[in-house]
Amino acid sequence: MTAPNHRRRRFKNALMQVFTCVCAVLVTLPLFLVFFYLLKSGIGAVNGHFFTQLPAPPGETGGGMANAIVGTFELLGLAALVGVPVGVLGGVFLSEYGHSRLNWWVRFAADVLNGVPSIIWGMVVYGLIVRHGLGLNLFGAQVGLIDRGYSAWAGGLVLGLMMIPLIMRTSEEVLRLVPNGYREAALALGIAQWRTVVQIVVRTALKGIITGILLALARVAGETAPLIFTAFGNQFWNRSLADPIAALPLQIYYYAIGPYEDWHRQAWAGALVLLLLITVINVSVRVLTRDRFSQRHS
Amino acid sequence: MAMAESDPNVAGTIPRALAGRRFGDRAFKWFTLLMALTVFVLIVLIGCELADGSHLALRQFGWRFLVSSEWDPVSEQFGALPFVFGTLVSSAIGLIIAVPLSIATAVYLTELAPQWLRQPLTIFIELLAAVPSVILGLWGIFVMVPWLRVHLFPWLKGAFGFLPLFQGPIYGLSMLAGGIIIAIMVLPIITSMSREILRSVPGLQREAAYALGATRWEVTRIAVLSYAKKGLFGAVILGLGRALGETMAVTMVIGNNTQIAASLFAPGNTLASAIANQFAEATGDVYLSALFELGLVLLGVTVLVNAFAQLILKTFAGPSVTPQN
Amino acid sequence: MKLLNRCTLIAGAALAFAPLNSAFAQMLINGAGATFPAPIYQKWFYEYAKVDPAIRINYQSIGSGGGQQQIRAETVTFGASDGPMSDADLAKVPRKLLHIPTVAGADVLTYNLPGNPKLKVDGPTLVDLFLGKITKWNDPRLTGQNPGVSLPDQDIVVVHRSDGSGTTYIWVDYLSNISKEWETRVGRGTSVNWPVGLGAKGNEGVTGQVKQLPGAVGYVELIYAKQNKLPYADVKNAAGHYITPSIESVTEALATAKIPDDFRFSMVNPPGEKAYPIAGATWLLVYAEQQDAAKGRKLVEFLNWAMTKGESMAAALDYAPLPEAVQKRVLERIKTIKY
Numbered sequence: 027m028t029a030p031n032h033r034r035r036r037f038k039n040a041l042m043q044v045f046t047c048v049c050a051v052l053v054t055l056p057l058f059l060v061f062f063y064l065l066k067s068g069i070g071a072v073n074g075h076f077f078t079q080l081p082a083p084p085g086e087t088g089g090g091m092a093n094a095i096v097g098t099f100e101l102l103g104l105a106a107l108v109g110v111p112v113g114v115l116g117g118v119f120l121s122e123y124g125h126s127r128l129n130w131w132v133r134f135a136a137d138v139l140n141g142v143p144s145i146i147w148g149m150v151v152y153g154l155i156v157r158h159g160l161g162l163n164l165f166g167a168q169v170g171l172i173d174r175g176y177s178a179w180a181g182g183l184v185l186g187l188m189m190i191p192l193i194m195r196t197s198e199e200v201l202r203l204v205p206n207g208y209r210e211a212a213l214a215l216g217i218a219q220w221r222t223v224v225q226i227v228v229r230t231a232l233k234g235i236i237t238g239i240l241l242a243l244a245r246v247a248g249e250t251a252p253l254i255f256t257a258f259g260n261q262f263w264n265r266s267l268a269d270p271i272a273a274l275p276l277q278i279y280y281y282a283i284g285p286y287e288d289w290h291r292q293a294w295a296g297a298l299v300l301l302l303l304i305t306v307i308n309v310s311v312r313v314l315t316r317d318r319f320s321q322r323h324s
Numbered sequence: 325m326a327m328a329e330s331d332p333n334v335a336g337t338i339p340r341a342l343a344g345r346r347f348g349d350r351a352f353k354w355f356t357l358l359m360a361l362t363v364f365v366l367i368v369l370i371g372c373e374l375a376d377g378s379h380l381a382l383r384q385f386g387w388r389f390l391v392s393s394e395w396d397p398v399s400e401q402f403g404a405l406p407f408v409f410g411t412l413v414s415s416a417i418g419l420i421i422a423v424p425l426s427i428a429t430a431v432y433l434t435e436l437a438p439q440w441l442r443q444p445l446t447i448f449i450e451l452l453a454a455v456p457s458v459i460l461g462l463w464g465i466f467v468m469v470p471w472l473r474v475h476l477f478p479w480l481k482g483a484f485g486f487l488p489l490f491q492g493p494i495y496g497l498s499m500l501a502g503g504i505i506i507a508i509m510v511l512p513i514i515t516s517m518s519r520e521i522l523r524s525v526p527g528l529q530r531e532a533a534y535a536l537g538a539t540r541w542e543v544t545r546i547a548v549l550s551y552a553k554k555g556l557f558g559a560v561i562l563g564l565g566r567a568l569g570e571t572m573a574v575t576m577v578i579g580n581n582t583q584i585a586a587s588l589f590a591p592g593n594t595l596a597s598a599i600a601n602q603f604a605e606a607t608g609d610v611y612l613s614a615l616f617e618l619g620l621v622l623l624g625v626t627v628l629v630n631a632f633a634q635l636i637l638k639t640f641a642g643p644s645v646t647p648q649n
Numbered sequence: 650m651k652l653l654n655r656c657t658l659i660a661g662a663a664l665a666f667a668p669l670n671s672a673f674a675q676m677l678i679n680g681a682g683a684t685f686p687a688p689i690y691q692k693w694f695y696e697y698a699k700v701d702p703a704i705r706i707n708y709q710s711i712g713s714g715g716g717q718q719q720i721r722a723e724t725v726t727f728g729a730s731d732g733p734m735s736d737a738d739l740a741k742v743p744r745k746l747l748h749i750p751t752v753a754g755a756d757v758l759t760y761n762l763p764g765n766p767k768l769k770v771d772g773p774t775l776v777d778l779f780l781g782k783i784t785k786w787n788d789p790r791l792t793g794q795n796p797g798v799s800l801p802d803q804d805i806v807v808v809h810r811s812d813g814s815g816t817t818y819i820w821v822d823y824l825s826n827i828s829k830e831w832e833t834r835v836g837r838g839t840s841v842n843w844p845v846g847l848g849a850k851g852n853e854g855v856t857g858q859v860k861q862l863p864g865a866v867g868y869v870e871l872i873y874a875k876q877n878k879l880p881y882a883d884v885k886n887a888a889g890h891y892i893t894p895s896i897e898s899v900t901e902a903l904a905t906a907k908i909p910d911d912f913r914f915s916m917v918n919p920p921g922e923k924a925y926p927i928a929g930a931t932w933l934l935v936y937a938e939q940q941d942a943a944k945g946r947k948l949v950e951f952l953n954w955a956m957t958k959g960e961s962m963a964a965a966l967d968y969a970p971l972p973e974a975v976q977k978r979v980l981e982r983i984k985t986i987k988y
Contacts, residue, residue, distance in 0.1 A: 140565030248456030580848030605813025
């Protein structure tokens with residue numbers, strides 16, 4: 027690090043700055059291209075009706091995806107109910123308690139699960155829940171939890187299960203990065219260990235955990251294949267979580283593969299709305315969490 | 325996890341003497357353990373369900389299933405080799421494109437980009453993860469593949485045509501197109517995770533390097549990247565998971581030809597896309613069973629690839645995690 | 650755990666829909682299956698919701714094979730399929746299953762050539778195209794049948810379906826019907842081992858590929874070629890005439906096809922003078938004895954409506970309705986459903 031190569035080092039610095047910037051542009055490029063395409067093809071169909079009406083039958087223009095929009099929210103809610111607690115607490119175990127060998131296996135299993143294609147998740151939940159239903163045998167009394175047949179429960183469950191390994195791994199990665207000093211300080215103050223974990227460690231890493239949850243939600247929000255054989259889809263309003271339910275990706279899929287120009291417009295519009303929906307969730311959660319937790323790396 | 329004990333700056337296990345004294349602590353620990361163990365339950369569930377569904381094919385074809393490249397639903401002869409090949413090749417292409425791009429982007433986002441740009445760029449990248457697979461696939465058919473066919477592929481053929489990889493007729497729908505779609509799908513995952521990991525490198529690391537008079541890039545390289553190597557590798561593995569299992573979008577652009585071709589311009593097929601293509605319409609019991617077995621093979625491939633990745637991680641990334649300065 | 654609280658809140662809000670919704674008593678009948686007739690079925694169920702507001706019929710197009718599997722597993726009240734079930738498959742269903750034909754459609758040969766001329770082809774030419782024996786557009790067998798059309802010296806790229814499909818079944822059923830070689834080398838099925846070509850997913854995928862790839866040729870449902878303004882070929886029928894695919898020529902094919910008592914029939918290459926040779930019907934799959942009496946009654950009411958009022962809506966959506974004689978036979982069959 028002497029003076030003569032100072033210029034070369036400065037040059038290399040500038041070069042890398044430009045190079046990584048170009049990479050960042052390249053990474054975001056597909057989003058803009060897709061977004062532009064959706065905007066071009068779908069904006070015409072996004073109007074008041076789109077958010078308030080049921081799908082129109084073929085041959086008639088107009089109609090909307092109100093049932094699918096609500097359905098997607100219901101499914102994501104159910105999925106979060108399954109995926110978030112299991113995933114985050116599993117991540118807590120990995121980073122705070124586990125033995126290195128057990129951890130290795132859990133992490134390995136989670137990585138394998140992340141590679142299971144969504145359609146296989148669909149096949150499994152179909153085989154377990156849709157074909158047979160889920161029940162508990164409590165002291166001889168049969169308690170039915172989920173009836174057999176297609177249902178919102180089954181759809182929410184499959185999305186939730188898919189989120190578990192993703193959330194577990196991302197939570198673990200960020201929890202592990204919380205400096206040990208925080209834990210020691212809290213324990214030294216006599217705070218119970220579990221409270222230390224929940225109130226100090228998880229809280230410090232909350233932003234990262236939420237990023238992980240959002241990524242997981244964003245990933246499953248657009249899933250079609252596992253929903254076909256679980257949530258099934260519904261042209262009408264869902265009246266009960268034990269009935270089939272509509273979801274945006276399903277509706278988009280059926281419209282996109284259909285023959286009519288108007289259906290395609292609706293499909294693009296649906297995709298546009300799905301994307302915007304996730305943007306809104308993403309941004310609002312970020313704003314909600316920023317004030318209290320962003321001081322970590324200012 | 326050996327790193328945790330040796331380095332007080334990084335997270336890890338809590339000293340044993342302090343741990344597990346109270347009932348609440350123990351209950352909480354066991355509860356989180358239970359949650360962590362669900363991943364095993366899930367794997368066993370998936371494995372059992374797939375094995376159960378595929379017993380007919382398992383009995384009929386045995387090990388031949390893995391090495392046969394014949395796939396004929398009409399005469400009910402099934403072999404998985406072309407699909408295994410396609411899955412490995414398309415995922416490899418996807419990662420070769422995505423890994424350098426995503427890590428460079430993560431570096432830009434955490435170290436080099438102007439402050440005001442970081443947040444919006446991050447959100448854009450996470451949004452990319454939200455594009456439904458089927459939409460990306462349709463965009464692939466209507467926008468990306470025509471562009472590849474007219475511009476990129478002829479150029480590649482001209483420049484690298486001496487390699488068998490870039491020979492043969494150009495249709496657009498191809499293994500390479502599938503790989504590029506996979507790259508687009510894993511980019512946001514690897515980038516977001518890498519960014520999270522780089523951000524968490526302690527500021528002290530950077531400051532020490534700056535104090536030595538390093539440039540920004542040198543700080544990044546010496547203090548940040550080498551420190552975060554192991555974490556970055558974890559991010560790549562997460563991306564790999566998605567690459568192996570990606571279904572809809574790949575199916576739409578890969579050409580779905582059950583063959584093993586040297587050329588990346590030739591259409592191919594993957595395990596996941598074969599299942600997605602044929603599962604809904606398969607009626608024969610053996611046929612359906614063979615599709616379940618493809619699922620089982622995919623699970624096996626995922627296990628092997630992940631094991632291989634872990635091995636690499638142990639060999640190369642292990643020792644360098646502890647800071648060097 | 651603020652985070653968890655928040656998520657529970659969101660989930661709780663979603664769950665709140667449940668009790669609110671179940672306040673309305675309304676019967677939901679689920680059906681699943683074929684993609685090809687999905688538009689007309691959706692139209693029917695939409696209109697029928699006005700006829701009988703007490704029920705909603707929910708149809709999802711998961712594919713013909715899926716429809717057969719699901720009715721066999723009884724996860725749905727009715728199935729739908731573009732191909733009749735085989736004897737082997739029918740032997741596996743728990744009770745007697747009826748095939749109720751609803752409408753018919755045509756498979757057309759679509760292509761991408763400069764100027765998109767109208768082409769004429771006969772069956773053996775189609776077989777050789779899809780066997781990869783004809784590789785250039787200016788092959789004498791193509792130019793011979795199309796005097797006056799200048800066909801370029803260009804490679805032919807065959808595009809076929811990659812997913813299993815009733816459309817494929819009709820196509821290869823026809824090819825098997827006229828060519829022994831096709832029947833033994835490739836055979837019939839919703840998905841087959843194609844000798845040549847690129848696989849694209851869905852009618853929409855094939856349409857997209859043919860549209861973009863110069864020299865491409867593929868098969869799609871008539872309605873996709875029409876809606877996407879792609880050219881499609883006239884095909885020589887059994888009587889020796891080149892016939893343009895249309896609702897009329899498909900209805901003609903239906904009228905001259907031999908329809909057995911169980912309604913499981915193939916209508917490719919029928920004898921009719923004006924019949925288009927590559928067409929197929931689509932069926933609803935319904936159990937002869939309904940398990941759920943209330944749903945069974947409503948289903949029968951709907952089927953009666955579909956065979957009368959419903960059939961008249963078909964042509965507007967480019968589906969060929971059943972000839973009246975067949976409608977009558979189907980209505981008789983519907984009467985035998987017990988619930």
